[in-house]
Amino acid sequence: MNETTLTAEQRTxxxxxxxCKRKRVEDIRFTQGKGNYVDDLKLPGMLYGDFVRTPYGHxxxxxxxxxxxxALPGVVAVLTAxxxxxxxxxxxxxxAGDVQAVLAEEKVLFQNQEVAFVIAEERYIAADAxxxxxxxxxxxxxxxDPLKAMAADAPVLREDLKDKTDGxxxxxxxxxxxFNWEIGDREATDMAFKKAEVxxxxxxxxxxxxxxxxxxxxxxxxxDKVRGxxxxxxxxxxxxxxxxxxxxxxxxxxxxxxxxxxxxxxxxGNKVGAYPGYICSVVASIVxxxxxxWVEDRIENLSATAFARDYHMQTEIAATRxxxxxxxxxxxxxxxxxxxxxxxxxxxxxxxxxxxxxSYDFPAAHVSVDGVYSNKAPGGVAxxxxxxxxxxxxxxxxxxxxxxxxxxxxxxxxxxxxxVRREQFPYQSALGWEYDSGxxxxxxxxxxxxxxxxxxxxxxxxxxxxxxxxETRELMGIGVAFFTEIVGAxxxxxxxxxxxxxxxxxxxRIHPTGAVIARLGTKSQGQGHETTxxxxxASELGLPADDIAVEEGNTDTxxxxxxxxxSRSTPVSGAATAMAARKIRxxxxxxxxxxxxxxxxxxxxxxxxxxxxxxxxxFKTMKEIAWAAYNRVPPxxxxxxxxxxxxxxxxxxxxFGAYICVVDVDVDTGExxxxxxxxxxxxxxxxxPMIIEGQIHGGLTEAFGIAMxxxxxxxxxxxxxxxxxxxxFLPTAVETPKWETDWTTTPSPHHPIGAKGVGESPNVGxxxxxxxxxxxxxxxxxxxxxxxxxxxxxxxxxxxxxGLHG
Amino acid sequence: MAKSHVTMKVNGKPVxxxxxxxxxxxxxxxxxxxxxxxHIGCDTSHCGACTVDLDGKSVKSCTVFAVQAEGAxxxxxxxxxxxxxxxxxxxxxxxxxxxxxxxFCTPGMIMRAYRLLQEIPAPSEEDIRAGIAGNLCRCTGxxxxxxxxxxxxxxxxxxxxxxxAE
Numbered sequence: 001m002n003e004t005t006l007t008a009e010q011r012t013x014x015x016x017x018x019x020c021k022r023k024r025v026e027d028i029r030f031t032q033g034k035g036n037y038v039d040d041l042k043l044p045g046m047l048y049g050d051f052v053r054t055p056y057g058h059x060x061x062x063x064x065x066x067x068x069x070x071a072l073p074g075v076v077a078v079l080t081a082x083x084x085x086x087x088x089x090x091x092x093x094x095x096a097g098d099v100q101a102v103l104a105e106e107k108v109l110f111q112n113q114e115v116a117f118v119i120a121e122e123r124y125i126a127a128d129a130x131x132x133x134x135x136x137x138x139x140x141x142x143x144x145d146p147l148k149a150m151a152a153d154a155p156v157l158r159e160d161l162k163d164k165t166d167g168x169x170x171x172x173x174x175x176x177x178x179f180n181w182e183i184g185d186r187e188a189t190d191m192a193f194k195k196a197e198v199x200x201x202x203x204x205x206x207x208x209x210x211x212x213x214x215x216x217x218x219x220x221x222x223x224d225k226v227r228g229x230x231x232x233x234x235x236x237x238x239x240x241x242x243x244x245x246x247x248x249x250x251x252x253x254x255x256x257x258x259x260x261x262x263x264x265x266x267x268x269g270n271k272v273g274a275y276p277g278y279i280c281s282v283v284a285s286i287v288x289x290x291x292x293x294w295v296e297d298r299i300e301n302l303s304a305t306a307f308a309r310d311y312h313m314q315t316e317i318a319a320t321r322x323x324x325x326x327x328x329x330x331x332x333x334x335x336x337x338x339x340x341x342x343x344x345x346x347x348x349x350x351x352x353x354x355x356x357x358x359s360y361d362f363p364a365a366h367v368s369v370d371g372v373y374s375n376k377a378p379g380g381v382a383x384x385x386x387x388x389x390x391x392x393x394x395x396x397x398x399x400x401x402x403x404x405x406x407x408x409x410x411x412x413x414x415x416x417x418x419x420v421r422r423e424q425f426p427y428q429s430a431l432g433w434e435y436d437s438g439x440x441x442x443x444x445x446x447x448x449x450x451x452x453x454x455x456x457x458x459x460x461x462x463x464x465x466x467x468x469x470x471e472t473r474e475l476m477g478i479g480v481a482f483f484t485e486i487v488g489a490x491x492x493x494x495x496x497x498x499x500x501x502x503x504x505x506x507x508x509r510i511h512p513t514g515a516v517i518a519r520l521g522t523k524s525q526g527q528g529h530e531t532t533x534x535x536x537x538a539s540e541l542g543l544p545a546d547d548i549a550v551e552e553g554n555t556d557t558x559x560x561x562x563x564x565x566x567s568r569s570t571p572v573s574g575a576a577t578a579m580a581a582r583k584i585r586x587x588x589x590x591x592x593x594x595x596x597x598x599x600x601x602x603x604x605x606x607x608x609x610x611x612x613x614x615x616x617x618x619f620k621t622m623k624e625i626a627w628a629a630y631n632r633v634p635p636x637x638x639x640x641x642x643x644x645x646x647x648x649x650x651x652x653x654x655x656f657g658a659y660i661c662v663v664d665v666d667v668d669t670g671e672x673x674x675x676x677x678x679x680x681x682x683x684x685x686x687x688x689p690m691i692i693e694g695q696i697h698g699g700l701t702e703a704f705g706i707a708m709x710x711x712x713x714x715x716x717x718x719x720x721x722x723x724x725x726x727x728x729f730l731p732t733a734v735e736t737p738k739w740e741t742d743w744t745t746t747p748s749p750h751h752p753i754g755a756k757g758v759g760e761s762p763n764v765g766x767x768x769x770x771x772x773x774x775x776x777x778x779x780x781x782x783x784x785x786x787x788x789x790x791x792x793x794x795x796x797x798x799x800x801x802x803g804l805h806g
Numbered sequence: 807m808a809k810s811h812v813t814m815k816v817n818g819k820p821v822x823x824x825x826x827x828x829x830x831x832x833x834x835x836x837x838x839x840x841x842x843x844x845h846i847g848c849d850t851s852h853c854g855a856c857t858v859d860l861d862g863k864s865v866k867s868c869t870v871f872a873v874q875a876e877g878a879x880x881x882x883x884x885x886x887x888x889x890x891x892x893x894x895x896x897x898x899x900x901x902x903x904x905x906x907x908x909x910f911c912t913p914g915m916i917m918r919a920y921r922l923l924q925e926i927p928a929p930s931e932e933d934i935r936a937g938i939a940g941n942l943c944r945c946t947g948x949x950x951x952x953x954x955x956x957x958x959x960x961x962x963x964x965x966x967x968x969x970x971a972e
Contacts, residue, residue, distance in 0.1 A: 027901040030909030031893070031916065033843020033883035040842035123837075124828065214847040214855060214910045214944050265845065265910030266944050298848040526908030526945045694904050697947030725852035725942070733935040733948040 017539030057718015097168025178371030192327025215265025238563025308383035351387025397768030479773025488571025521561010542608025567757030670796030703766025817885030854941030905954035907945035
């Protein structure tokens with residue numbers, strides 16, 4: 001078969017481009033144990049670092065005695081704040097404009113905070129030496145309840161900020177205050193509540209959780225004294241940002257820092273920020289002149305790096321008696337822990353929490369968020385969601401259910417009544433966003449039809465009657481949730497990190513044989529970028545995906561980008577990929593015209609080639625053009641075929657979805673069984689349906705974990721209770737429900753290929769769906785809001801409070 | 807610390823080495839034998855990323871001392887493909903069914919599935935879910951891992967693979 005006889009379908013199919021369920025390129029190495037993760041690295045002379053951590057939630061450091069540790073054979077050095085202070089490295093800047101102690105100087109502010117860094121010849125010796133460092137503390141009063149953080153008599157946590165009335169985000173009104181962030185029309189919202197025929201008010205808490213990727217945070221730092229160059233391998237979701245931050249902190253010129261993120265064992269937001277382990281490893285390598293590896297263990301990971309949520313949301317909705325929403329008011333206390341180390345775009349201290357109007361047409365809304373310090377670990381990362389979007393979705397979706405209950409309306413009906421309508425897009429929300437596209441009614445109705453919603457409600461009614469008659473001890477709950485995400489941060493006009501605009505990038509080079517290498521500013525942690533970016537290029541350039549290598553994570557070779565989190569890879573780097581490919585195609589067209597001796601306007605693109613309009617027999621394939629690009633370009637044209645694109649998105653993208661879940665709750669054991677979970681996602685153009693489905697499965701499973709059991713809890717003494725997999729709930733295959741997935745396609749009007757991003761949608765929509773299902777089971781008994789996580793104990797307690805245990 | 811002499815068979819090859827008595831098998835495999843397929847994901851024997859096959863049983867190699875493996879026959883993910891490079895059917899199945907994402911749990915998951923299919927050659931979905939309950943995955947939600955194991959079982963048993971009813 002030659003290029004002339006292949007059908008259009010055959011030519012399209014062999015590309016494995018957009019829409020193809022292409023098998024993943026990455027799997028070939030991962031299934032053979034040949035991935036290359038940070039802890040797999042072994043360099044000659046490499047040393048191991050390990051932290052001495054404090055057992056106190058809040059205490060003054062009286063003395064640190066490392067003499068016994070230093071005397072242990074195999075110990076090379078022990079670093080404390082006293083060693084870092086002359087270098088001005090005992091504090092590091094956070095992405096949120098605060099500073100964080102690298103090693104505690106005078107005080108410790110949360111349990112397991114880093115106090116000293118032991119460097120030894122072997123991993124085990126470092127661990128032995130940690131036990132030998134003697135630290136004397138004087139305990140101080142502990143603050144763990146964020147609602148008490150701004151009490152007049154609350155202990156002063158951050159002595160370094162005591163006299164500072166200005167924070168990174170405006171005035172601080174209390175010594176434990178981080179920032180206030182306010183948005184919306186307060187007066188119009190107050191008026192809506194004044195006129196409201198019906199209103200609801202609920203204190204909704206999204207508990208502190210942790211992303212807990214299976215691989216913890218880790219790095220290897222290697223400083224070459226002769227060249228004055230630093231190489232830093234690490235679990236970095238945003239390697240370029242890490243390089244810039246490393247340069248600013250260390251004063252090593254940026255071109256002499258090589259940051260490399262190899263394969264990453266899951267991120268989920270945990271690996272966006274910079275941690276004391278990275279700084280200490282770099283300093284240790286500079287001091288010792290040898291490579292230094294630092295690998296977090298699981299307890300350190302869960303208790304010291306990157307918690308998520310801890311949002312306490314006073315939520316009110318105003319509505320008319322017939323169920324039209326007229327106003328939304330949310331006042332939030334955000335517990336940021338001991339240091340404000342959120343990884344939000346710099347101008348957004350509460351992330352994109354103002355997506356809290358959700359999918360509904362609220363004429364007025366007002367939001368105020370107060371961030372506070374507490375004696376808990378720093379973080380505040382987006383655990384598999386865009387910045388604070390899961391908190392917002394949980395808040396509005398619980399509140400809509402509570403409103404439906406008060407109105408005596410079906411929760412799905414209330415949603416359908418208030419959805420932003422298709423003809424309203426692009427839609428300006430009351431809290432300042434422009435939703436790019438959507439078709440909410442179609443999505444909701446499709447899911448309701450698929451699960452037989454009316455039938456389920458009828459069954460529920462019959463079961464409730466049977467329960468009242470004492471014939472069953474099981475309650476049936478139907479959870480409805482609809483979410484609108486805001487992802488793809490973001491436009492340079494309102495999104496930056498430390499002043500760097502949140503564009504992203506792609507560089508594509510076509511080799512003479514038509515093989516391709518593409519390099520991007522993002523970094524996959526399991527999303528399958530090596531597979532999907534190649535599919536975009538394959539469709540844009542007509543070269544088979546199998547001939548396209550995709551490389552990320554090496555800051556020396558990849559163009560600058562802001563990394564992978566907030567579902568931004570496809571919306572931003574995916575767009576850059578298409579734009580770079582289009583630059584190449586434009587040049588290819590001129591080369592093809594020269595080869596065919598026609599004007600370039602006489603050519604048209606056809607899957608994998610340029611052909612002469614009206615004469616399809618005359619064509620040049622992209623492969624032929626690639627070869628020509630290196631030996632016979634038109635006079636005056638530079639040879640070669642490559643392009644780079646830095647894409648500054650005109651807007652965010654707004655994926656959405658409708659989820660319905662059915663649960664059966666045993667009131668005597670509190671056990672909740674998920675009978676069915678149906679998830680419809682609209683992520684715009686679908687690049688690889690297999691990978692999308694996998695992302696949905698995974699995100700729903702994380703949502704299930706959060707809603708049904710995860711919590712990073714602190715007791716009153718500041719002890720973090722259960723920060724290991726003994727207690728922290730990661731669902732196994734046994735508990736995890738089976739997922740049913742579905743989709744609609746509403747392309748983004750401003751994205752070059754119409755894609756919107758998908759990885760985080762199921763977490764955003766899944767959490768409220770489970771919570772609504774459990775709450776729905778109890779509401780006919782007068783319960784309005786049972787807080788997450790819905791573990792058996794809490795559910796049993798809820799039943800007990802309702803007097804269901806006789 | 808005084809070292810002990812150990813001998814064992816790893817992926818079909820005899821191995822001998824000096825190890826500290828407290829050296830965990832996972833560290834011995836990863837750091838002394840450079841077999842970095844098995845991973846470390848927790849400190850409490852919950853995650854199963856370090857799972858290897860030891861004398862015909864799935865073990866979490868973070869919970870075994872290297873000295874306890876004296877004389878043992880150990881198989882890791884690196885020993886699953888044939889010497890000619892042909893992949894084991896489970897390795898093929900995980901790719902075919904999209905049973906992995908970040909790849910960190912995969913070596914342990916495949917090693918557990920390898921033993922499970924010998925314990926129960928034609929497992930039900932319930933058998934598979936219970937059989938891999940000691941191996942955590944944070945990416946896939948397990949659904950496609952279950953499918954991959956069903957696919958491999960069908961291939962090994964020479965029966966047509968039928969996707970579990972959705």
